[in-house]
Amino acid sequence: MKKISIASVVFTVVYAINSCGTAETKADISDTLKSENVGTKTAQAVDSATTPVINKNNTVTVNNPATEKNGILSQVDNYLVSHIDQSQGALVIENKLSNIFIQKAVAEVVFTRKDGSEAARDYYIIENIEPKSTKAAKLKVNPESVTATIHIVKLKCDELTDGALILVGAKYSPK
Numbered sequence: 001m002k003k004i005s006i007a008s009v010v011f012t013v014v015y016a017i018n019s020c021g022t023a024e025t026k027a028d029i030s031d032t033l034k035s036e037n038v039g040t041k042t043a044q045a046v047d048s049a050t051t052p053v054i055n056k057n058n059t060v061t062v063n064n065p066a067t068e069k070n071g072i073l074s075q076v077d078n079y080l081v082s083h084i085d086q087s088q089g090a091l092v093i094e095n096k097l098s099n100i101f102i103q104k105a106v107a108e109v110v111f112t113r114k115d116g117s118e119a120a121r122d123y124y125i126i127e128n129i130e131p132k133s134t135k136a137a138k139l140k141v142n143p144e145s146v147t148a149t150i151h152i153v154k155l156k157c158d159e160l161t162d163g164a165l166i167l168v169g170a171k172y173s174p175k
Helices: 002-020 065-074
Strands: 080-085 090-095 102-113 118-129 134-138 146-156 165-167
Touching (some): 080 146, 090 118, 118 134, 118 146
Antiparallel strands (some): 080 090, 090 134, 102 118, 102 146
16 A cells, blocks of 8 residues: 555646646736737838738737738737836746737747857747737846847747748748
C-alpha cells in the first residue's frame, strides 16, 4: 500500500510541474492592462485593396483575412502597436484588429544609448492577445537613459498565418 501512495504522490508532483509550463512565458504583472490612454500609431495603407485602414477609433476590421493578410503581416507594427510602460516596467502590445485573435507574438526590443550604440536587445513572447485589447510582459532589462525600438518579428494566428509561427514585418515574404 505504501508503494501505491508514494507512486501517486510522485505522479501528482510531476503532473503539477509539467502543467505549470516554463517561467519564460509567464508574465509577472497583470496579464491584461486596462488603459484608455495607450500610445498609438496610425497606419499608412500601402494598397487599399489588400491592406485594411485604421479608422478614427484606432481599430481595424478585417473583412477577408485571406486577401488582406499580406498587408497586415508586412506592416504588423501598425496593427499590433507596442510601447514600453515605464511605470510598470513592462512591454505592452495592443491588438488594433477588431476581429483577429493573436495566439502568439514575438517582439524584439532594442535599447539604444544616446550615442547610437546598442545598450541591450531582448525578445519577448506575448500569447493570447484578444481583438481590441492589450497584453503586457515584464521587461527583463530596462536600461536607463536609452530609447527603445520595438518590432513584432514573429506571429502565430489562425486567420493570418494558418496557425504557423512565421516571420513578419520587414522579414515577411508572402507564399
